[in-house]
Amino acid sequence: MACIEGHIDHRLTAPATPKxxxxxxxxxxxxxxxxxxxxxxxxxxxxxADLDKFLVYYNLNRRHGSLK
Structure with missing residues (x-):
């Protein structure tokens, strides 16, 4: 219900994929x-509003481990 109200696409991980x-x-x-x-x-x-700003930062500006 919360996903529908928040317009969130709810996805599940594949079975047997703990990683x-x-x-x-x-x-x-x-x-x-x-x-x-x-x-x-x-x-x-x-x-x-803060989450939206953080996600922009995380996706566009933050260095990610695999990119170091």
């Missing part, structure tokens, strides 16, 4: 470490 699930969990942890673990938000809209 894929680990990568997803690592990205989720990275996002949490940069947002809700260090900042306080007054409402959901403020959180969403």
């Amino acid at each position: 894929t699930n680990g990568m997803v969990e690592r990205v989720n942890g990275t996002i949490k470490d940069a947002t809700i673990k260090v900042l306080t938000y007054k409402d959901e809209a403020e959180l969403k």
Whole structure:
């Protein structure tokens, strides 16, 4: 229900692929470490705005391990 309301494409990892699930969990942890673990938000809209900014940074500016 939350995915539908948030216009999120819900996907599952393929069976017997723990590496894929680990990568997803690592990205989720990275996002949490940069947002809700260090900042306080007054409402959901403020959180969403910060997440949008972080995702732009993460996808376009942040150096990723495989690219170092």
